[in-house]
Amino acid sequence: MPERERKQKPAPRERTQETAEVAAPTEKAEKLKDDIDGLLDEIDSVLEDNAEEFVRNYVQKGGE
Amino acid sequence: MGVPKICGIETEYGVVLRGAPDPNPVLASSILINGYVEQRRVGWDFEDESPGRDARGYARDAAVSPDIETHLVNAVLTNGARYYVDHAHPEYSTPECSDALALVVADKAGERILAQSMLAASRVLPEGQEVVVYKNNSDGKGNSYGAHENYLVDRAVPFAVLVRTLLPWLVTRQVFTGAGKVGSENSAGPIDYQISQRADFFEEEVGLETTLKRPIVNTRDEPHADPQKYRRLHVIAGDANLCEVSTFLKVGTTAVVLAMIEDGFMEKDLTLTHPVDALRVVSHDPACQATVELADGGRATAVEVQWEFLRLARKYADEVGLAHCGGDAVGNMVLERWEATLGALEDDPLQLDGQLDWVTKYSLLRAYRERDGLDWDNPKLHLLDLQYHDVRPHRSLYERLVRAGKVERLATEQEVAGATATPPSTTRAYFRGMCLARWPDAVVAANWDSIILDVGSDPLRRIPMMEPTRGSKEHVERLFAACATPAELVARLAS
Numbered sequence: 001m002p003e004r005e006r007k008q009k010p011a012p013r014e015r016t017q018e019t020a021e022v023a024a025p026t027e028k029a030e031k032l033k034d035d036i037d038g039l040l041d042e043i044d045s046v047l048e049d050n051a052e053e054f055v056r057n058y059v060q061k062g063g064e
Numbered sequence: 065m066g067v068p069k070i071c072g073i074e075t076e077y078g079v080v081l082r083g084a085p086d087p088n089p090v091l092a093s094s095i096l097i098n099g100y101v102e103q104r105r106v107g108w109d110f111e112d113e114s115p116g117r118d119a120r121g122y123a124r125d126a127a128v129s130p131d132i133e134t135h136l137v138n139a140v141l142t143n144g145a146r147y148y149v150d151h152a153h154p155e156y157s158t159p160e161c162s163d164a165l166a167l168v169v170a171d172k173a174g175e176r177i178l179a180q181s182m183l184a185a186s187r188v189l190p191e192g193q194e195v196v197v198y199k200n201n202s203d204g205k206g207n208s209y210g211a212h213e214n215y216l217v218d219r220a221v222p223f224a225v226l227v228r229t230l231l232p233w234l235v236t237r238q239v240f241t242g243a244g245k246v247g248s249e250n251s252a253g254p255i256d257y258q259i260s261q262r263a264d265f266f267e268e269e270v271g272l273e274t275t276l277k278r279p280i281v282n283t284r285d286e287p288h289a290d291p292q293k294y295r296r297l298h299v300i301a302g303d304a305n306l307c308e309v310s311t312f313l314k315v316g317t318t319a320v321v322l323a324m325i326e327d328g329f330m331e332k333d334l335t336l337t338h339p340v341d342a343l344r345v346v347s348h349d350p351a352c353q354a355t356v357e358l359a360d361g362g363r364a365t366a367v368e369v370q371w372e373f374l375r376l377a378r379k380y381a382d383e384v385g386l387a388h389c390g391g392d393a394v395g396n397m398v399l400e401r402w403e404a405t406l407g408a409l410e411d412d413p414l415q416l417d418g419q420l421d422w423v424t425k426y427s428l429l430r431a432y433r434e435r436d437g438l439d440w441d442n443p444k445l446h447l448l449d450l451q452y453h454d455v456r457p458h459r460s461l462y463e464r465l466v467r468a469g470k471v472e473r474l475a476t477e478q479e480v481a482g483a484t485a486t487p488p489s490t491t492r493a494y495f496r497g498m499c500l501a502r503w504p505d506a507v508v509a510a511n512w513d514s515i516i517l518d519v520g521s522d523p524l525r526r527i528p529m530m531e532p533t534r535g536s537k538e539h540v541e542r543l544f545a546a547c548a549t550p551a552e553l554v555a556r557l558a559s
Contacts, residue, residue, distance in 0.1 A: 036431050037435070039431075039464070039465075039468050039470070040431060040432065040435055042464060042468075043428075043448075043461055043464055046451075046458065046459055046461075046464065047444075047447060047448070047451060048447060048451060048459075051443040051444045051446070051447035052443035054447055054450075055204065055443050055446040055447050055450060057080075058078075058080065058198075058203050058204065058450055059203050059205055059207070060078050060079075060089070060152070060153075060202075060203040060207045060209060061089060061151060061152035061153075061207060061209075062151070062207045062208060062209060062275055063076040063150060063151045063152065063153045063155075063208070063209030063210055063275070064076065064150075064151070064208075064209060064210035064212070064274035064275050064278075064300065
């Protein structure tokens with residue numbers, strides 16, 4: 001039952017991409033993009049090395 | 065008749081001991097907590113604990129005995145919180161708060177205490193080893209750990225009446241309480257990204273378990289207060305939140321709904337036909353468009369069900385007021401934010417980037433996907449998901465977003481820093497915290513509903529605190545001012 005109930009409308013990601021395509025690039029939009037790029041660069045610098053191994057090694061015991 | 069919605073949050077943090085040959089999580093948790101409580105530790109008193117007691121009216125012998133925990137680290141802090149090792153996790157239970165905003169501060173203070181604990185641990189660990197904690201609820205491999213809420217509820221309300229409303233409530237509130245997760249677990253079916261960390265782990269509607277066959281409504285009946293008057297509703301179907309708006313909404317709206325149940329305002333039956341399935345349906349749809357089946361034969365989205373709850377809450381606020389829901393000021397703030405959030409979820413959930421955890425994380429992952437052309441199963445997205453919840457300030461991606469001004473805060477850092485040491489002023493946590501702050505050597509043990517003092521002569525004195533609203537600053541400030549010693553305090557309380 002869960003299967004057929006999913007995604008009756010496009011996911012927000014896709015909707016936003018559509019919006020981005022019709023919007024003319026403005027200075028504001030470019031500034032926003034620069035901000036996001038800067039933020040991602042900053043995040044890159046603090047991300048753990050070797051994502052695959054790090055994620056694989058994160059194993060917890062169940063709790064509660 | 066409703067009772068004040070005294071509330072608290074207990075969070076089990078994910079923990080890893082990096083660089084150790086045998087990374088034992090119990091040891092790691094103990095090092096953390098001992099590191100933090102390096103001065104004198106006050107023990108926890110288990111006398112009144114009975115986690116096996118069931119709200120449906122029977123006790124089960126096989127429930128986990130608190131004795132198992134007594135050998136582990138267990139501390140009470142001057143802010144009224146409990147900080148301890150639970151199973152294989154460090155757990156922080158906030159002090160009792162009387163409104164959602166105070167609980168946002170108390171919960172955030174817990175994150176700061178964990179961060180300070182990691183620093184303290186690094187001073188005792190060998191070179192190259194580090195304890196790291198995560199405020200999340202899943203390791204992505206089928207293991208989940210909890211973030212539980214507690215609410216004071218009128219004992220006179222039959223438990224079945226609570227259950228009827230709580231099932232559709234807990235299923236549909238995920239749209240603002242979820243902390244977001246890449247992928248699915250527990251054979252929940254393929255999915256790119258889902259709203260909740262925890263939805264994949266619930267298998268029953270109602271039950272006493274918390275670790276196996278998790279129920280949406282947990283029946284643990286341990287009031288930690290006068291059992292004739294109160295229940296403590298133990299909500300296990302929720303995520304640990306970093307976004308303050310998420311925490312505020314999670315607690316604030318749930319308090320209002322519980323008050324509505326107590327006062328007979330749940331006039332509309334919102335029962336879902338298949339709540340356990342519905343929990344996943346809602347979580348697995350970040351577009352917030354999936355519908356679930358209602359017992360009355362109709363179908364509705366989670367947001368539509370939430371609008372019904374909000375409509376009834378507005379009526380409740382108009383006719384009864386929100387005095388029991390943290391007061392009118394905070395209560396109205398909850399309703400306003402709730403309405404704005406539902407509107408945004410209906411329009412485009414991405415508008416809530418910086419307010420709700422699942423949307424904030426989703427937006428970050430989306431930006432990475434666009435920049436680097438990553439598929440959803442790329443390990444880097446899993447790493448970003450995990451590291452969003454890292455509690456170390458320099459590694460936490462959530463904190464990066466806060467510092468970049470991308471996240472809305474409801475508390476000031478000054479309030480949060482204060483709450484790491486000072487108890488909330490409006491509940492019995494004030495009495496507990498002040499006793500510990502003033503007379504740390506005299507407090508032999510403490511728990512939620514009593515405190516044991518050594519007054520210098522036999523016997524030890526137990527002070528019961530069965531009324532969670534009593535012992536507030538208003539009640540006991542003058543008492544503390546008039547007493548120089550714990551002996552004087554006990555004498556005055558006895559007279």
